[in-house]
Each structure stands twice: as structure tokens, then as C-alpha cells.
Amino acid sequence: MQSTVNYLWHTDDLLGQGATASVYKARNKKSGELVAVKVFNAASYLRPREVQVREFEVLRKLNHQNIVKLFAVEETGSSRQKVLVMEYCSSGSLLSVLESPENAFGLPEEEFLVVLRCVVAGMNHLRENGVVHRDIKPGNIMRLLGEQGQSIYKLTDFGAARQLDDEEKFVSVYGTEEYLHPDMYERAVLRKPQQKAFGVTVDLWSIGVTLYHAATGSLPFVPFGGPRRNKEIMYRITSEKPAGAIAGSQRRENGPLEWSYTFPITCRLSMGLQSQLVPILANILEVEQAKCWGFDQFFAETSDILQRVVIHVFSLPQAVLHHVYIHTHNTISIFLEAVYKQTNVAPQHQEYLLEGHLCVLEPKLSAQQIAHTTASSPLTLFSVASETPKGLTFRDPALDLPKFVPKVDVQADYSTAKSVLGAGHQALRLARTLLAGQELMLRGLYWFVELLQATCRRTLEVTRMALLFLSSSLGAESNVAGMPETQELKKTTELRSKLRTLAGVLSRCSCNITETQMRLSNLSAELAGSRDQVHEDRSVQQIQCCVDKMQLIYKQFKKSRMRPGAGLSSAPIRPHGILFCQLVDQETWFLSVSTRPWLQRGADSQAGQGEF
Structure with a gap:
């Protein structure tokens, strides 16, 4: 004590x-x-x-x-x-949140926005007081829960902080390797002599790496073998990064450097938020300090994101739910353009349904006129133009499964279990997304068919009224029979002939509409049956059960890893199986169990049985 x-x-x-x-x-x-x-x-x-x-x-x-x-x-x-x-702060740090296998591919969108809001607000307070932190990283952003259960993130560890105005420079080097600006990395890590001075924008580089880490679950700059093992390549990646790139990696030893200008496909953020965030990261992850944004522009652009509202739009041609970020003071025309950027459906071809009713959006009106939406109750978009639909794109979680180490090693087994569990959580999220998309697609199609049926009913009513009118008009034909033929009578007879032809056309149309109504009614019943099947689908629950078992295995290895001397010499009993899920197609899930009779060293192994 x-x-x-x-x-x-x-x-x-x-x-x-x-x-x-x-x-x-x-x-x-x-x-x-x-x-x-x-x-x-x-x-x-x-x-x-x-x-x-x-x-x-x-x-x-x-x-x-x-x-x-x-x-x-x-x-x-x-x-x-x-x-x-x-x-x-009772809930650990942002790093501990990201270390959870559930967040192996980054934070969910709602939580990421909380992190962004808190970091921006905290950094704004630092700049108002002329303080540069110099060690921004997930481990120095603490988390606690508010009174209503919401996350609150707080900057901590000001051991490297100092007073510094916007135009002042410093020469001392602090920070953590993976989050250091390349100029600071060159001197602090590579120990190369250079006389560069650093300004407050070095914090922006660290913020950029931190936000990328929070959005994806991974560091943006990764040499082969990792940042700590290959420091020269790490410096090359960060210092040679082209303008606009937000990530760089080296996939094989002595291999080329590869650049990325977007977030990976596994990122959990919506495309709407990603499109807002990428330009910010590209401009604060800028090697040349003269070209890097200042804090004023960073605060302005991030505040612009945080002040936007989300309109949920489910695109029937894509079967994809979109998050469209707009300002409440924007016009609907701006909203339609934002939808076009995400769906490739031109504004003039966009039609919307909301809870089964046609939703007419006037481009000149304020976006505030758009009804409140949620992920489960979005605007349903369909296109009046014939286009090639593009569906949901994703990465098979099975591709992210690690290779199993043949020897017994507690640390390696812990890392493997953690990676497999992360892939399991990703598979579970993907299953939920696909199932929710299927439900929204069937519901949207059902509403669209109902809309067509209503249109058919109205058309049929108008057609029948026209037929009644024509029948009454043609019924007067007998009154003119036997009258002397005149020029006017001849015209009347020709008109009546055309009316009889029109009546025949309308009669056939009426039959066709009635037949179409029957087909639409059958299709509507089929869609309703398919929706019932979706509700009865238990694949998500089965995968959840699998992930829960994987969680227990992971906890066992995590506990074993913490024991003194854990390793090959004191290997615990290895679980009888590692379970993981593999998506075969959009409807079938394949559950695989890797079973090996891992045994604890003891009398049996000494007798030549239960070899590893």
C-alpha cells in the first residue's frame, strides 16, 4: 500500500x-x-x-x-x-476499446462520431489555451460512461505537453513511434541528425493516425513485419506518402509500397461518413508542415461533419442502406445530389417511398421537410430509369482468419484466438447487415407492388368509366338509322366507327389491367411469404451462439496469458476446437470446427501418447 x-x-x-x-x-x-x-x-x-x-x-x-x-x-x-x-475513468482508454475483438475492424459509426466530437472539443480547448499535447494516441484518450450510459472520451497524459502558440516552434522530441510525425520520427527513432523545428501541427498528424485507427481498427502505415520491426520502411512510408493518400503498407518483405486513398472495405463507417472524413485525413496526414492544414481549418471541417444530420436511404436497386449527411439548412436539391453521389441514381430518376407511401421531394424546399428516418425506417429509393444494379460489397471474414501455429504457445494461441474472434464478430455483423437488407428490400418491393396495384385500380376505374360513356354514346346509333345520308351523317358514322374501335381497345386494356392486377396480387402474396421466411431465419442467432463460444475460448487464453511464466513450458490445455464462420453465399453460412486433441503435458505424453 x-x-x-x-x-x-x-x-x-x-x-x-x-x-x-x-x-x-x-x-x-x-x-x-x-x-x-x-x-x-x-x-x-x-x-x-x-x-x-x-x-x-x-x-x-x-x-x-x-x-x-x-x-x-x-x-x-x-x-x-x-x-x-x-x-x-472507469472504462479504460480508447486503445482498450479498439483492442477488444469486437472492434477489430474499427468502431461502429455512432461510437466513432462520439470519439471525433470529444477529441475535437478537447483539442479545441488546448489550442484556446495555447497548449500542444505532443503525445496524442488512443492510449491517451480515456473513456468513461455518462449518467445516461453514453461514452465520454477525455484527453490525458500531459507529460509531454507545453505552452506553444500557433506560430511558435520547438525542437525537443516526444511521442509514441506509430503516431509521430515523420520529421519527429526521423530524429527520435532513426536517430538521424537534423535541425528541423516543429510546430503545433504535429498534433494534427497524431490525430490523423488516431482517427484512422479508430475508424478501421488498424494503423494507417504498416511496413512488412510491423512498425517496430522495420523502422526504416516505416519512415519511408510516412515520408514518401503521396498527397491525398491516407494509408500505406508493404505486404511482403522488400516489396513495393502500396498506397490507399480510401478506407478499407472492412471499415464499419458508412460511405456517407467516409466521404466526409477522407479529405480531412488526407490534409492532416501531410508530410510537409507548410502544406498541412492548420487547426482552424481542421476544427472548421470536423465541426461541419458533427453539425450534419443523417438521413437514412435504402436503395432498392443496390439493396444497400445509405447514410446521407446533410445540413438542416440545405435544400432538398443538395440532398438529391448527395444521394446521387452514393447510389449513382440521377436526381431526376429518384423516387421515394416512406412507410409504403409515395414521398414527393420538391428540390427547392428545405431539407427540414424530409421526414425523420432511422436505419429500420429509411426512405426507400427506387429508380425510374433502367440501370445495372450494384449490390452490397464486402470482404469474406474467412479471409481474415490467421494461420494456426502448430506448436503450443500461449501468446501465439491468445493472438490467434483474438484474431479469429474478431473475424467472428465481423461475420456476425455481416449476417445482420445482409438479413436487414433482405428485409428492407422485400418490404420495399412489397410497397412498390402495392403502389402499382393502386395505380392499376385507378386506371381500371377510369377505363370502365370511359367504356360506360362510350357505350351510352354508341347506344344512340339506332336513332339515326334509316335517315337520308348527308355529309354530316357520314362524318358521324365515321366517328362512331372510331369510337367502337376505341371501346374495343379500352375493353382489351381493361382485361389486361385485370390480369396484371391478379399477377401483382400473387407477387404481393409471394413477397409477404418471403418476408415471413426472413423473420423466421435463425442464422444470426446460430452465428451469435458460435461467437459466444469463441469468446469463452478467447477469455481462457487471455487468462492463461496473464499467468506468470506462461509459454511453452507451462502450456495450458488447449481448447478442443476453434470455431469460426465462413460466408459461402448470401444465404448459407458454413460453420467450421478445427478440432485437435491438444493435451496438457503429463504422464500420457511421457508415455508416448498425445503428442503435440
């Missing part, structure tokens, strides 16, 4: 550890309130005095809901080590 005058903690309650300090979960001695205490070690006191007190001074002047609060600065009783008493 360790303590200060007012706080108490145990060294087992470690929350995090760095080069100069450790962070523990502690309690107030009087109230029992949970706090986080940052205890500085001996190495921290080797730094210059002004560096030692910099973090205290920075935190004292900051006061914002998206920055971890400083409550007090105290000292331990015996060693008199400095202790920062700070707000405790």
Missing part, C-alpha cells in the same frame, strides 16, 4: 505505466471516492526542473469535460514522490 495525506492505493491496481511515472487506481481516505494517481519515479527527477513542473502547470489551467481533471498535487509520505491526483 502507498498513500499521500488524502489518498490511498495498492501497487497491484496499476492502470498504466510510462518511462517517468505509473498510474494507479486510488481512493480518497475520507469519502472513498475513486481517483487516478500518477506517481513519478526516480527517472522523472533527472529531468530539468521546468520540465518536471510543466505537466502540473498545464493541467492547472485546463478545465474542460473532454480533458481529464486534475484534483490535487500531493506527495507520498515516505519517499516524497510527486503525485498527481486526477479524475478516474
